[in-house]
Amino acid sequence: MKKIRATITAIGKYAPERILNNYELEKMVDTSDEWIRSRTGIFERHIAAKGEATSDLASAAFEDMRKRFGIDPEEIDLIVVATITPDMFFPSTAALIQHNIGANNAFGFDISAACSGFVYALAIAAEFIENGRYKKVLVVGSDTMSTITDYTNRDTCILFGDAASVALLEPTEEDSGILDYIMKLDGKGKDYLYMAGGGSKNPATHETIDKKMHYIYQEGKAVFKFAVSKMAEVSVDLLKRNSLKGEDVGLFIPHQANKRIIDACVSRLKLKDEQVMINIDKYANTTAATIPLGIVDAYDQGRLKNGDLLLLSAFGGGFTWGSVLIRWSL
Ligand SMILES: CC(C)(COP(=O)(O)OP(=O)(O)OC[C@H]1O[C@@H](n2cnc3c(N)ncnc32)[C@H](O)[C@@H]1OP(=O)(O)O)[C@@H](O)C(=O)NCCC(=O)NCCS
Incomplete structure (x- = not known):
């Protein structure tokens, strides 16, 4: 019997309308566009509107996917959501997304792995497909980092x-x-x-708020x-294990x-600039969303060709x- 693999059959993205650039940040804190660009590569980032939550961002990204690829939400079996900024502790963000998009036959759950959330979620989703249990798994990377960021x-x-x-x-029997x-x-x-406040160790109190414990540290x-x-290490190990360079x-x-x-990893992996996707200048660090945003932008720029190896x-x-190796086919 041929091995069943999980392959990406549709993608979508959403970034909130409001853009906050480095010049605006210069007016908010003691920083400069020059410092931010040279030390991080970031120029601007999108910021959610008041009340626009992680499930809303994810639902809008799904809508983008639906428009591009004509997905029927009723066919989705499972929703795996990577986020560290859930709308609330419970219900899960997966439940809210399931309701928003009308995925009436899906079950789902959230995973918390911060910036590695999307690659963790891909690995989990792939197992459900490879073992034959499910046919359509929606993997979501969504974060509203502005809600846990101290803008002072x-x-x-x-x-x-x-x-x-x-x-x-979705499953495929091809070598992709x-x-x-x-x-x-x-x-x-x-x-x-970490973010120390709000969990069972330091439940929200006036004191945790005064101590700014609800922000990223x-x-x-x-x-x-x-x-x-x-x-770099995990990428080298993954390539080696697959006899690749x-x-x-x-x-x-x-x-x-x-x-x-990114530059330091790229030099350790001995990659050329044209082998690397960089869009940090436009979005900054969007935590669980960075990798799938990179996939969508690369796809839109025609940088993903069928048969290409994607790391x-x-x-x-x-x-x-973590690292994931994909043979692209879409
Ligand atoms: C945060 C980060 C950009 C800081 O860059 P850095 O090169 O380490 O800078 P430093 O902290 O050494 O600061 C260098 C100087 O710039 C100053 N500085 C720090 N932030 C600044 C800012 N936003 N604007 C201007 N100056 C700043 C520091 O005070 C320091 O000044 P000093 O030399 O007079 O003491 C960098 O360490 C980083 O990206 N770390 C990883 C963060 C990350 O990836 N987090 C998410 C997890 S995936």
Whole structure:
């Protein structure tokens, strides 16, 4: 019997209308366009409107997918949502999206893996398809980072943006789709990148609000070092395990947290510029949405050709990290 793989058969994206550029940030905190661009590669980011939540972003991304590819929501079996900014603790964002888009025959759940959320979700979704259980799985990366960002703190407020992007996975017997993946987790990262308030450890009180515990905290330099070494290491391991080298990769779509992190990974993987997708200048770090946004933008720019090897790699809070190898066919 031929092996069944999960392949991407439809994609869509959404970024909120409001754009916040570096010049506006110059008026909000002590920073400069020059510093932000040279230290991160970011120029602008999209910011959700008041009341526009993560499920709304994701539902709009699904609508984009539906318009492009004519998907019937009733045919979706499962919705896997990667987010760290759910609309609320419960119900899950998957439930809200399921209701919004009319996926009346789907079950679903959220996963929390920060910036690695989308690659984790792809790996989970692929297993449900490969074992023959489900035929159409919607994988969502959606984050409204502006809701947990302190716009008086220049260390973090320049880095993040809001967006959602979706991919539909279906079975194929061709030699395409998700070929392999490696996912990693190291809870030592809990000290370097987190939001301390609002959970069961520090439930919301006036004190947690006064102490700004409902915003992202990160030790930027430490996170930077881990991100470079772990994303490069897991990507090299995945290529090696599949008897591949950097030169075999058609397109590398890395998590977009900092252009310098991407550049360092690219040089360790010995890739050429034309093998790398970069759109951090337009969106900043949209956490679980960066990788699927990269896929959609690359597709729209004609940079994904059928048969090409696509290497995805992400790193995020936890720490979480992982890489996915895909033979593109859409
Ligand atoms: C946050 C980050 C951009 C900071 O860049 P960096 O090169 O490490 O910069 P530093 O923190 O060393 O700061 C250098 C100087 O710029 C200053 N600076 C920091 N933020 C600034 C800002 N927004 N604007 C202007 N100056 C700033 C610092 O105060 C420091 O000044 P000093 O030299 O007088 O002390 C970088 O560490 C990073 O991207 N880390 C990873 C973050 C990440 O990816 N998080 C998401 C997880 S995937």
